[in-house]
Amino acid sequence: MSRRGGFIFGALLFLLLGLFLIWLLNKIEPYQETIAHGASPEARSNIYLAAESYLRKQGLTVAHADGLEVLNDLPAAGHTLLLLADRSRMTPRQADRVLDWAAKGGHLLFVAEALYDEDDGKSGDLLLDRLGVQQYESEDLDEEDSEDAEQSEATESEEDAATEEDVESDAAEDDPQQAQGEEEAPAEADAEPEDEDRYPELTKLYLENEDAPAYIDFDTGFHLYDSADRAHAWANSGNATHMLQMNHGDGLVTVLTDSWIWQNNNIASHDNAWLLWYLTQDTSVTLLYRAERDDLPALLLRNFPEALAALALLIALVLWHVGRRQGPQLAPASRSRRQLEEHLRASADFLMRRSGKQVLLQGLQRDILRRARRRHPGFERLAVAEQWQVLSRLTRMPTAAISQAMRPLPKQRLSASEFTRQVAHLQSLRNAL
Structure with missing residues (x-):
């Protein structure tokens, strides 16, 4: 092939390659794909990690503790204690200690953990019983309300019927024609129904100078009742109360039916995060994850598992050494022997x-x-x-x-x-x- 033929062949090949690249670029479309790797190890070990981060972004000082011993060095004034852990093993002395801390000017927020027992006159939740707050299931309230409503409606209908009969009889005696005209007059139009609750499954918190309430998705299966009439603020859903706030000494106490609204998976829903900020604003926050003190075996097992395993192995070896035989086993002697020696x-x-x-x-x-x-x-x-x-x-x-x-x-x-x-x-x- 001559030099001119090679040049033409190379130019055609370069042209074809350029056309192919232009066609390929027109076919290629960029796209974005999000790969979910799941929660981080920190989030899996701390279900309130998102709540802590949110409060820090709002400019609040947030700390967390593993036991009630934090109250020794925690000043009450200007602090909020979020008691979100299990309190089934809390002692009466510890309950009094927490309430005394709140009475000195602190803000105590905790979750109701037990239902009120009418027979025993208590719930078993030490904090609830000391504050006079009772927790019920919403289903029990619905049954009681329906029975009371039926009785009240029956009574009202009987009273209305008697009143109408008396009015009609008096009108007939005074003016028979007017009574007849009233019977033929068409019935008045029913009153327009009031605005129904558009979100009965959500809890609403009304604030002063605000037209619309804040919506929080508490678990509507439980209801808080202030038997001592101490609450000055509350949040209700369609049929139940899920938050009570009351004065206690120089401080505040807030009782909730549940705290799952502030866990990592739910804090971004509705106004859940806003409620956390509203209850803790202008204070330093301490989250308490454990309300009871572990005994010595539990502490040793959590902090020194390797040492405990080595000690158990050493004890097993000592027992094996002490219990093994010192020499071969002697055969049983024959019963037929009768030697005096x-x-x-x-x-x-x-x-x-x-x-x-x-x-x-x-x-x-x-x-x-x-x-x-x-x-x-x-x-x-x-x-x-x-x-x-x-x-x-x-x-x-x-x-x-x-x-x-x-x-x-x-x-x-x-x-x-x-x-x-x-x-x-x-x-x-x-x-x-």
Whole structure:
């Protein structure tokens, strides 16, 4: 191929490549795709992490604590304590301590945890019982309201019927024609219905100088009742009350039916976040996640699991070492054996384990004295030195050997060699008699 032909071929190839790129660029459309990786480890471990971040963005100082010991260093004035943890193990002393802190000028916010029991006259929730707040299920309230409404409607209908009859009878007596005209007159149009609640499932909080209420999606299955009539602010849904706020000493106490509205998945719904800011504005906030103190085993298990596992393994090894056999297992003896030597040896072993070596040595000494009395009448009436001389004459053994064998035994424990040597002297003395 000539140079001119190669140039033309390259130009055509470059042109075709440019056209292909232009066509490809027209076909390609950019797009965005969001890949959800789920909640972060911090959010999974702290269900109120979004609430903390929101309050910090509003300029509030937010801290969290794991126990009521935070009250020791937490000033009451200018602080809000969000008690959102489980309080089933709270003691009466701890409940009084929390309310005393609020009475000094703090703002206590907690969640009602138990239903009121009419038979017991209490709910078991220490904070609710001390404040006179009662929690019921909304279904129970609906049943009571329907029964009361039916009774009131029946009473009103009877009273209205009696009143209409009296009015008609009086009108007929005064002017029969007017009464007849009223019967033929068409009925008046019904009054226009009042504006119905557009969001009965949401809780509404009305504020002064505001035309529209704030909407919060509390759980409508529960209702708070202020039996002591201390509340000065509240928030209601269509059929129940879900927030009460009352004065307590120099401070405030706010009671809610639930706190799930401020968890990570729900705080962005409706006006949930706004309510959290409204209740904590102009204060420092402390979130309390644990209302009870763990016992020592729980603290050790949470903070030192490896050390506890090593200790358990060490105890198991010590028990295995102490409990293992020291030597092979002896085969059971045959019941047909009747050897006197084995019985004597077993009796001697039993006496030595039970009473000690001194008992066996004293037995040999008594046996020697018994034999000496047989061979020398009046032996027991002699002095100890004379007895040893008689034994030396009868056995033809030196007095020093006899005194060593017959002397009183020491109180301290004898070694195996001393015990064997003493037994040998006594047996030689006894055999010589």
